[in-house]
Amino acid sequence: MRMKRRFLYTIITIVLSVSVSMGAATAAVSYRHLSTTNGTTILLVEGSFETGDDPQHIALELAASPAKYIAFNSAGGDRSIAMAFGKAIRKTGLPTLQTKGSPCLETCLLAFMGGLSRYAEDESIGISVETFATSAESDGRLNPSVSAALKDYLGTMGVSASLLDAALSMPLGQSKELNLVDMAGYQLVTAQLNEESASADEVQDIQPTDQAGAVEVFNEFQRVWSGSSSEAVAFLRNVYADRIQYYGKDLSREDVLKEKSAFVDRWPTRIYTARPGSVHALCADKCSVFGVVDWYAFSATRKKGASGAVNLALTWDPVSRRIVSETGRVIETDKAVAGPDRIIRRWILDATACSIGNAVDAEVCKSRSILEADLNSSGWCDQRGLGWRQCASP
Structure with missing residues (x-):
């Protein structure tokens, strides 16, 4: 059994917050080589990104003193220079790391994106208009060529262009801290470090079978x-760990099961289905699985229905094969729910896409079949020529 060690992020946060402080007079990028108490080496990029900074200097720093991670202590700076640093970091093949103990503000996030792998603590990354727009563009209306260049950069780094749209739609002067569900949705993070990470070397040892197993658990859920x-x-009793981080609370399995039992009593009819293509797993010593789930719930006794969509995240331990964390955020809710309209729309979309044949991934056809079975078991039938209606009583 692996010896339980202190959370790598905790150690790094202590190092960055205690031994490093960013002065307001810092005018350009400088470098600091750090070593955590467990021997993990970090190249810390400090200061603001200015036109006189040479991003290629990162390679010289690493040649003089190799590091396992690149981290930041920066208030941002010139947008084009921050992107140049991101490109230079990508060439090193090293991961980037973001913790609450050290700021990476505004355009610094563009440099962070350069990590071949990207790790971040929950709510350690914030976005605002200033993440992408200069003071002259502070109304959020970017020149089309600038917007295209930014979206191309995000695409190159594997980050969703929806992050740019989300930031530019925010009110001036406001920022939003992202939780891990949001970060994964925007593809800002590519993996997650966990409390029992023994070393940085172990973090890199990701098994494809672990990712596949985590996705399978998510879909079975x-x-x-x-x-x-x-x-x-009964399924949850077998798949939950003894203790679970449940929507921000540390609860016992029995306490979580009480909440779940109360929910199924309130909503006896339920359809939950992950959108095809939305589920992906990020694995270190544990696997976090993220996906968009459409749902419908109905109570015949209370004659009430509800439906919507949620960004759901489960953390699964491939060693114990148990879920150790569950969290999520509702992103859509429907009004005046009289039936499973949302699920029926999903079925129509999947059925149409599946009919295209070879142009469609098999996942969509599988989703259509699952949705049809779920609708049938909930008392809804596809009546030829009439569409989906409540099944006739036998």
């Missing part, structure tokens, strides 16, 4: 949660 109430609770 939705399938069973759409089934009978007794089967759903």
Whole structure:
């Protein structure tokens, strides 16, 4: 059994927050080589990004003193120079690291994106208009060529262009801290370090079978949660760890099961289905799986229905094969829910895409079949020529 060690982020946060402080007079980029108490080496990029800074100097710093991570202590600076630093970092093949103990503000996030792998603590990254726009563009209306260049850069770095749209739509002077669900949705993070990470070397040892297993658990979670109430609770009893980080609370398995049991009693009919292409796993010593889940719930006794969509995240331990964390954020809710309209729309989209044949991934066809079975078991049938209606009583 691996010896439980202190959380790598905790150590790095202490190092950065205690031994490094960013002075307001810092005018250009400088470098500091740090070593954590467990021997992990970090190249810290400090200061603002100015036109006189040479991004290629990073390679010289690493040649003189190799590092396992690149981190930042920066208030931002020139946008084009920050992107040049990101490109230079990508050439090194090193991961970038963001913690709450050291700021990476505004355009610094563009340099952070350069990491071949990107790790971040929950709510350690914030976005604002200033992340992408200069003071002259502070109304959020970028020149089309600038917007295109930024989206091309994000695409090159594997970050969703929706991050740019989200930042530019925010009110001036406001920022938003991102949780891990948001970061994963924007593809800002590519993996997650966890409390029992033994070393940086172990973090790099990601097994594809772990990622596949985590995705399988995520999908099975939705399938069973759409089934009978007794089967759903029994499944969770077997798949949850003894203690769970449940929507920000540290709870026992029994406490979580009480909440789940109360939910299924309130909503006996449930359909939960992950959108095709939205589920992906980020693995270090544990795997975090993220996906957009459409849902419908109905109570015949109360004659009430509800539906919407949620960004759901589960953290799964491939060693114990247990879920150790569950969290999420509702992103869509429907009004005046009389039936599973949302799920039916999903079925129509998947069925249409599946009919294209070879141009469609098999995942969409599988999703269509699952949705059809879920709708049938919930009392809804596809009546030829009439569309989806409540099934006729036998």
